[in-house]
Amino acid sequence: MAKNKLPKQAEDFPRxxxxxxxxxxxxxxxxxxxxxxxxxxxxxxxxxxxxALDDRFKATGHENFYFPLLIPxxxxxxxxxxIEGFAPEVAVVTHGGGQELEEPLAIRPTSETIxxxxxxxxxxxxxxxxxxxxQWCNVMRWEMRTRLFLRTxxxxxxxxxxxxxxxxxxxEETLQMxxxxxxxxxxxxxxxxxxxxxxxxxxFPGAEETFTIEGLMRxxxxxxxxxxxxxxxxxxxxxxxxxxxxxxxxxxxWATSWGFSARMVGGTIMTHGDDNGLRLPPxxxxxxxxxxxxxKTDEERSAVLGVANRMRTALAGEHNIxxxxxxxxxxxxGFKFSEWELKGVPLRVEIGPRDVVDDQVVVAGRIDGNKxxxxxxxxxxxxxxxxxxxxxxxYDDAKAFREANTHTISSFDDFAQGVEAEGGFWVGAWCGDxxxxxxxxxxxxxxxxxxxIEPEDPGAACMHCDKPGTELxxxxxxx
Amino acid sequence: MAKNKLPKQAEDFPRxxxxxxxxxxxxxxxxxxxxxxxxxxxxxxxxxxxxALDDRFKATGHENFYFPLLIPxxxxxxxxxxIEGFAPEVAVVTHGGGQELEEPLAIRPTSETIxxxxxxxxxxxxxxxxxxxxQWCNVMRWEMRTRLFLRTxxxxxxxxxxxxxxxxxxxEETLQMxxxxxxxxxxxxxxxxxxxxxxxxxxFPGAEETFTIEGLMRxxxxxxxxxxxxxxxxxxxxxxxxxxxxxxxxxxxWATSWGFSARMVGGTIMTHGDDNGLRLPPxxxxxxxxxxxxxKTDEERSAVLGVANRMRTALAGEHNIxxxxxxxxxxxxGFKFSEWELKGVPLRVEIGPRDVVDDQVVVAGRIDGNKxxxxxxxxxxxxxxxxxxxxxxxYDDAKAFREANTHTISSFDDFAQGVEAEGGFWVGAWCGDxxxxxxxxxxxxxxxxxxxIEPEDPGAACMHCDKPGTELxxxxxxx
Numbered sequence: 037m038a039k040n041k042l043p044k045q046a047e048d049f050p051r052x053x054x055x056x057x058x059x060x061x062x063x064x065x066x067x068x069x070x071x072x073x074x075x076x077x078x079x080x081x082x083x084x085x086x087x088a089l090d091d092r093f094k095a096t097g098h099e100n101f102y103f104p105l106l107i108p109x110x111x112x113x114x115x116x117x118x119i120e121g122f123a124p125e126v127a128v129v130t131h132g133g134g135q136e137l138e139e140p141l142a143i144r145p146t147s148e149t150i151x152x153x154x155x156x157x158x159x160x161x162x163x164x165x166x167x168x169x170x171q172w173c174n175v176m177r178w179e180m181r182t183r184l185f186l187r188t189x190x191x192x193x194x195x196x197x198x199x200x201x202x203x204x205x206x207x208e209e210t211l212q213m214x215x216x217x218x219x220x221x222x223x224x225x226x227x228x229x230x231x232x233x234x235x236x237x238x239x240f241p242g243a244e245e246t247f248t249i250e251g252l253m254r255x256x257x258x259x260x261x262x263x264x265x266x267x268x269x270x271x272x273x274x275x276x277x278x279x280x281x282x283x284x285x286x287x288x289x290w291a292t293s294w295g296f297s298a299r300m301v302g303g304t305i306m307t308h309g310d311d312n313g314l315r316l317p318p319x320x321x322x323x324x325x326x327x328x329x330x331x332k333t334d335e336e337r338s339a340v341l342g343v344a345n346r347m348r349t350a351l352a353g354e355h356n357i358x359x360x361x362x363x364x365x366x367x368x369x370g371f372k373f374s375e376w377e378l379k380g381v382p383l384r385v386e387i388g389p390r391d392v393v394d395d396q397v398v399v400a401g402r403i404d405g406n407k408x409x410x411x412x413x414x415x416x417x418x419x420x421x422x423x424x425x426x427x428x429x430x431y432d433d434a435k436a437f438r439e440a441n442t443h444t445i446s447s448f449d450d451f452a453q454g455v456e457a458e459g460g461f462w463v464g465a466w467c468g469d470x471x472x473x474x475x476x477x478x479x480x481x482x483x484x485x486x487x488x489i490e491p492e493d494p495g496a497a498c499m500h501c502d503k504p505g506t507e508l509x510x511x512x513x514x515x
Numbered sequence: 516m517a518k519n520k521l522p523k524q525a526e527d528f529p530r531x532x533x534x535x536x537x538x539x540x541x542x543x544x545x546x547x548x549x550x551x552x553x554x555x556x557x558x559x560x561x562x563x564x565x566x567a568l569d570d571r572f573k574a575t576g577h578e579n580f581y582f583p584l585l586i587p588x589x590x591x592x593x594x595x596x597x598i599e600g601f602a603p604e605v606a607v608v609t610h611g612g613g614q615e616l617e618e619p620l621a622i623r624p625t626s627e628t629i630x631x632x633x634x635x636x637x638x639x640x641x642x643x644x645x646x647x648x649x650q651w652c653n654v655m656r657w658e659m660r661t662r663l664f665l666r667t668x669x670x671x672x673x674x675x676x677x678x679x680x681x682x683x684x685x686x687e688e689t690l691q692m693x694x695x696x697x698x699x700x701x702x703x704x705x706x707x708x709x710x711x712x713x714x715x716x717x718x719f720p721g722a723e724e725t726f727t728i729e730g731l732m733r734x735x736x737x738x739x740x741x742x743x744x745x746x747x748x749x750x751x752x753x754x755x756x757x758x759x760x761x762x763x764x765x766x767x768x769w770a771t772s773w774g775f776s777a778r779m780v781g782g783t784i785m786t787h788g789d790d791n792g793l794r795l796p797p798x799x800x801x802x803x804x805x806x807x808x809x810x811k812t813d814e815e816r817s818a819v820l821g822v823a824n825r826m827r828t829a830l831a832g833e834h835n836i837x838x839x840x841x842x843x844x845x846x847x848x849g850f851k852f853s854e855w856e857l858k859g860v861p862l863r864v865e866i867g868p869r870d871v872v873d874d875q876v877v878v879a880g881r882i883d884g885n886k887x888x889x890x891x892x893x894x895x896x897x898x899x900x901x902x903x904x905x906x907x908x909x910y911d912d913a914k915a916f917r918e919a920n921t922h923t924i925s926s927f928d929d930f931a932q933g934v935e936a937e938g939g940f941w942v943g944a945w946c947g948d949x950x951x952x953x954x955x956x957x958x959x960x961x962x963x964x965x966x967x968i969e970p971e972d973p974g975a976a977c978m979h980c981d982k983p984g985t986e987l988x989x990x991x992x993x994x
Contacts, residue, residue, distance in 0.1 A: 066629070067590055068620055071583035073633060076648060079580045101558045104550035105622075105653055105669050106606075111546055124613055127585075129622065131607040132668070133657030141547055143584075143608065143622075150545070154552060163845060169555065174584055174653065178612030189611070190584050366642055 042378075044311050049255035053306060054184065060314050060379045062301065063184045070179050070189035074298070077379060078185070080322035082192065082298045086172065088224040088319070089194060089296060092216045098168045098196065105174070106141040107150045115274040118148065121241025125177040127189070143176040148242065148267070148293055151197045152275040159289055162201045162281050166209070170196040185302030186259075186515050193297035199289045201281065203268075206290035210266040211489070213294040214247045217262035225300060226317040226430040227251045227307045228438055229261050230461075232486025232510065237470050240293075244268035250485045250512075252438040253306035256459020258485045258512035261303055267291035307434050314380025315402055317430050318423040324358045325351060325419060326376040330369045330388035339392045343412060347385065347397070350416045357419055377402060382426040385415065403429050448476075448499045451511070455482045461512050465494035465505030472501045482511040521857075523790050528734035532785060533663065539793050539858050541780065542663045549658050549668035553777070556858060557664070559801035561671065561777045565651065567703040567798070568673060568775060571695045577647045577675065584653070585620040586629045594753035597627065600720025604656040606668070622655040627721065627746070627772055630676045631754040638768055641680045641760050645688070649675040664781030665738075665994050672776035678768045680760065682747075685769035689745040690968070692773040693726045696741035704779060705796040705910040706730045706786045707917055708740050709940075711965025711989065716949050719772075723747035729964045729991075731917040732785035735938020737964045737991035740782055746770035786913050793859025794881055796909050797902040803837045804830060804898060805855040809848045809867035818871045822891060826864065826876070829895045836898055856881060861905040864894065882908050927955075927978045930990070934961045940991050944973035944984030951980045961990040 042059065043051045057063050062078030065071070074082065090100075106129060113119045127143045130136060144150065151169075158164065172194045179189045196213060200206040214231055221229045229249035239246040243265040251261050272278070272288035281287050308315040318324050329344045331337040344361050351357040360381075362372050369386070376384050386398040386407075397415050400407045403426055410418065438461070445451040445464030455462055462482065466473065477483050487507045494505040521538065522530045536542050541557030544550070553561065569579075585608060592598045601624045608620045623629065630648075637643065651673045658668045675692060679685040693710055700708045708728035718725040722744040730740050751757070751767035760766050787794040797803050808823045810816040823840050830836040839860075841851050848865070855863050865877040865886075876894050879886045882905055889897065917940070924930040924943025934941055941961065945952065956962050966986045973984040 064633075066583040067632060068583060068585045068587050071585060073583065074581040076578035076580045080578065083579060099555035099559065100562060101555045102553040102671065104545040104547060104552065105655070106547045106550060108547050126611075126613075127608050128610040129606050130609045131619075132605075133659070134603055134605075140610075153546060154543075176584070180612070192581065 042311060042313065045254060045309070052309075052311075053302075056305060056309055056313055056378070057184045057302075062305070062314075065182065065184070070182050072182065072184055072188040072190070074192075077322055078301055081301045081304060081316065081320045084320040085220065085224060085300060086194070088220050089216070090172075092220065093170050093194075093196070096212060096216065098170050098198075100171060101169050102171050102173065103144075103147050103150050103154070105144055107144055107147075109140050109142055111153050112142050112149050114149065115242050115271055117270070118242035122146070122177070125179070127176045127178055144173075145175055145177045146293075146295070147171065147173075147175075147195055148197065148271055148291075149275070152271040152277060152291065155199055155289070156275050156277045159199060159277055159279050162279055165199060165201040165279060165289065166205065167197075167199040168209075169198065170194055183302075183515075185299050185305070191297050191299065193295050196292070196294040198292045199272075199277065200292070201279065201287070201289070203290050206292050207266055210245070210247060210264045210292045210294070213292070214249065214262070214264040217264065217294070217296055218249050220296070221249055221251065221261050221300070222431065224317070224319045225304045225307075226319070226427055226434065227261065227303060228431060228435040230486065230510065231489060233489050234263075235470070235473055235484045235487060235509070237473055238484060240265045242267060242270050244270070247489065248486050250510075251303055251307060252441060252461060252512070253303070253515070254309070254437065255306070256441055256513070258461065258514040259299075259303045259306065260485070260514065261300060262294070262296040264294035265292060267293060308430050309380070313378035315430060316380035316382060318382045318427045321380065321382055322358065323360045323376075323379070323381045324423055325360070325383045325385060326372075326381045327359065327361045327385045327387065328369055328372045328376070329361070329363060330386060336389040340387050340389060343392050343397070344387050347387075347412060347416060351419055355416070355420055357423070373400075383419065383422055401426065403433075445499050445511075451499060452480045455480055455511065455513060459513055461485070461510050463508060463510045464499045465496040466507045466509040467498035467501055467503040468506035469501070469503070472498060472503075476500050476511070480511075482513050484509045485512050485514060486510050521790060521792065524733060524788075531788075531790075532781075535784065535788055535792055535857070536663045536781075541784065541793075544661065544663070549661050551661065551663055551667040551669070553671075556801055557780055560780045560783060560795065560799045563799040564699065564703060564779060565673070567699050568695070569651075571699065572649050572673075572675070575647075575691060575695065577649050577677075579650060580648050581650050581652065582623075582626050582629050582633070584623055586623055586626075588619050588621055590632050591621050591628050593628065594721050594750055596749070597721035601625070601656070604658070606655045606657050623652075624654055624656045625772075625774070626650065626652075626654075626674055627676065627750055627770075628754075631750040631756060631770070634678055634768070635754050635756045638678060638756055638758050641758055644678060644680040644758060644768065645684065646676075646678040647688075648677065649673055662781075662994075664784070665778050670776050670778065672774050675771070675773040677771045678751075678756065679771070680758065680766075680768070682769050685771050686745055689724070689726060689743045689771045689773070692771070693728065693741070693743040696743065696773070696775055697728050699775070700728055700730065700740050700779070701910065703796070703798045704783045704786075705798070705906055705913065706740065706782060707910060707914040709965065709989065710968060712968050713742075714949070714952055714963045714966060714988070716952055717963060719744045721746060721749050723749070726968065727965050729989075730782055730786060731920060731940060731991070732782070732994070733788070733916065734785070735920055735992070737940065737993040738778075738782045738785065739964070739993065740779060741773070741775040743773035744771060746772060787909050788859070792857035794909060795859035795861060797861045797906045800859065800861055801837065802839045802855075802858070802860045803902055804839070804862045804864060805851075805860045806838065806840045806864040806866065807848050807851045807855070808840070808842060809865060815868040819866050819868060822871050822876070823866050826866075826891060826895060830898055834895065834899055836902070852879075862898065862901060880905065882912075924978050924990075930978060931959045934959055934990065934992060938992055940964070940989050942987065942989045943978045944975040945986045945988040946977035946980055946982040947985035948980070948982070951977060951982075955979050955990070959990075961992050963988045964991050964993060965989050
């Protein structure tokens with residue numbers, strides 16, 4: 037079998053990632069610096085992820101809308117923390133229709149500003165609330181050090197923007213959407229995640245609280261997989277969004293926003309991939325089953341393709357499985373095995389002339405590498421179940437990996453050496469002081485990935501400054 | 516019943532359109548000139564349209580991908596006709612990340628240039644062909660005279676970009692996708708369309724042939740509903756896309772592109788709406804059935820909502836119908852009737868206390884205004900069928916309107932007066948000369964909407980210049 041020419045993960049993970057993304061046809065660099073072309077095999081993973089998210093948004097009462105790409109600079113500047121956070125990353129349109137614009141326009145880095153500016157018109161009374169809206173769109177944050185999917189100037193995402201009459205309701209919404217993200221990450225992308233609260237330093241600019249789900253990649257680095265923000269009344273105050281409550285008093289509305297992006301295609305690659313290529317969770321795999329016919333003579337070809345076609349029809353039809361019959365004549369079976377392995381197809385079916393005679397096929401699993409012989413009908417009947425087993429197997433593997441790479445901090449030095457040598461999550465007491473946090477990050481390159489959703493007493497002194505601990509912080513080096 | 520405050524279509528169609536779009540919650544103007552906010556009720560129509568298109572793209576073998584928003588100006592300029600057509604409409608990013616860019620970047624007005632630049636890397640051999648790809652995205656064509664949905668700087672669309680080894684295959688693809696557009700326009704949006712070929716003047720910049728589907732709006736103006744372009748080898752030559760054919764010779768690839776945009780939400784409004792508001796085809800209506808409970812006392816409320824909830828559950832569940840139970844206490848039934856009428860909901864169910872006693876409900880049709888009493892179970896069982904009848908009723912109405920407004924041109928003067936007075940489609944012989952076409956447009960403001968897909972001898976002299984007719988042209992004033 038022709039082996040895929042990938043660097044080994046253990047030797048050079050960044051190069052492995054870059055190569056697998058390109059060789060498996062997931063994405064490549066675009067012509068403008070910082071830009072990315074998402075190729076069909078990568079885009080399909082995002083489409084399945086979108087569908088999973090969108091179904092859940094709707095099931096929790098949200099509707100989609102669409103706000104403009106371009107935001108007048110003046111609008112962007114009204115919430116002070118927000119503009120301070122995003123100004124350095126903004127791309128600016130200065131010319132349109134052959135003329136210089138009177139006022140420059142920013143390409144949205146995120147849409148709180150333009151949306152809350154409009155909510156001031158949509159919200160008058162408590163009866164107008166809540167507003168439960170989301171948009172699917174592209175955003176732009178200027179970035180020259182591209183990493184495909186993970187860090188690009190333009191990226192695809194969804195951003196939810198809700199408005200509420202009470203603080204309690206907005207807080208509940210924030211955590212509800214975090215739970216939706218956790219569910220999609222774990223049940224759909226098979227990425228085990230930990231949910232928590234960001235430190236002040238890591239908060240979204242303009243938020244009162246940022247909640248996050250964090251996964252651990254196979255190189256020991258953490259990836260922020262989705263964030264949900266409780267924005268308090270900051271945007272309502274900046275954009276003058278008030279409503280009359282049931283008692284006839286005017287109040288500012290309470291806000292949330294939450295985002296999940298196509299970087300998670302990268303997260304899926306880095307959570308499950310191995311030295312032979314991608315291992316895609318069946319829930320998002322563009323091709324769930326690849327059928328590879330094996331033959332030499334025309335007669336064999338015809339017999340094998342007869343069975344292969346019957347199987348494809350049965351799997352795609354009554355079993356609703358995404359199946360590809362690889363009947364390309366110009367490639368040998370070994371080449372095809374390797375290619376589907378590289379592309380991460382969960383199950384491969386091999387059918388040769390002898391199999392046709394014996395009315396059986398070989399099913400090879402991408403994850404465990406196991407091959408088993410089954411009668412054709414049995415293979416058809418059990419394929420959906422085998423895909424479910426792959427889905428949970430990937431999750432279980434990733435969870436075991438995370439658990440093996442999560443450490444309790446015994447001392448700052450142990451932590452500093454350990455996170456440098458092996459990566460992983462490191463959990464320990466912290467004083468809650470941002471200056472201390474920044475010093476720790478300066479020394480270790482690790483950041484606080486999250487704190488518990490509800491603060492809890494760590495029962496120990498800060499691992500760095502020895503002041504009383506106020507938070508149990510989980511640290512990691514991160515993307 | 517509180518009547519909607521809309522201008523009459525017959526008195527001021529543009530104002531009617533603008534008001535119904537806003538009052539029905541479809542869209543509104545954004546803060547930057549030329550921009551639009553698509554509100555949830557409008558966006559949902561687009562989502563259903565997208566799904567209908569995307570399913571058909573996939574059924575015809577296409578996959579989705581995603582190319583960057585920003586295109587280096589140099590790339591954009593390689594195909595001469597193309598840049599000449601689009602340069603006046605381009606928006607330009609000159610600053611990013613706080614710095615002036617070395618090279619300005621255009622926001623894509625369409626993506627042939629960046630995609631064909633990349634196809635030069637993806638295509639080497641005839642075995643790489645065809646490439647059958649599509650992307651869903653936003654594009655920008657600078658425009659200050661905004662008309663919601665119909666003409667905005669940024670708009671949402673899909674653009675298909677395919678590459679083929681032979682001219683015949685590319686031409687077949689062009690017409691196949693035109694047929695997909697026709698099917699979605701007619702079967703999903705209930706807009707009857709005529710398919711044809713554009714004159715040279717109206718062609719897409721860089722195309723060899725542009726094909727179109729055209730609908731007739733209720734004010735007698737035509738709307739281009741989708742276009743499919745045979746691009747020949749123009750882009751392959753400009754971007755150096757060649758392949759080795761089966762005989763080992765190098766050839767340029769053949770191209771198509773095709774687009775369908777969210778302007779069709781506007782087309783749906785203008786095809787079906789009436790003086791009371793929208794009339795949405797069930798296939799794309801965000802709400803297909805609105806249930807309005809009628810009660811005065813708490814006891815009545817409880818009895819009526821009991822039946823209403825049972826009905827909602829049955830319709831949404833086993834019948835898979837998009838149903839809304841309007842149980843808002845702050846509005847009277849008459850207000851709700853009016854609002855659902857304005858929003859174009861195809862069927863309304865009214866349930867009062869007497870109906871509960873008699874185990875019946877009233878079903879009111881938005882299209883014919885008819886009300887009928889049905890037993891609750893009968894209403895539930897027949898609702899899907901009634902929605903189908905609405906869908907085909909809207910199509911039939913619009914087709915009858917178009918047929919009544921399609922005229923054979925007897926003389927240029929009759930045409931010029933007729934199209935000015937009544938709008939509509941006007942069909943007559945034309946010499947095929949662009950200068951003559953431009954003079955006719957200058958005198959009448961009508962444009963050639965389409966020619967037959969295959970040229971046919973009109974058997975008469977040109978209606979304007981008396982030279983021999985070479986084409987049977989269909990004229991109209993258009994959006």
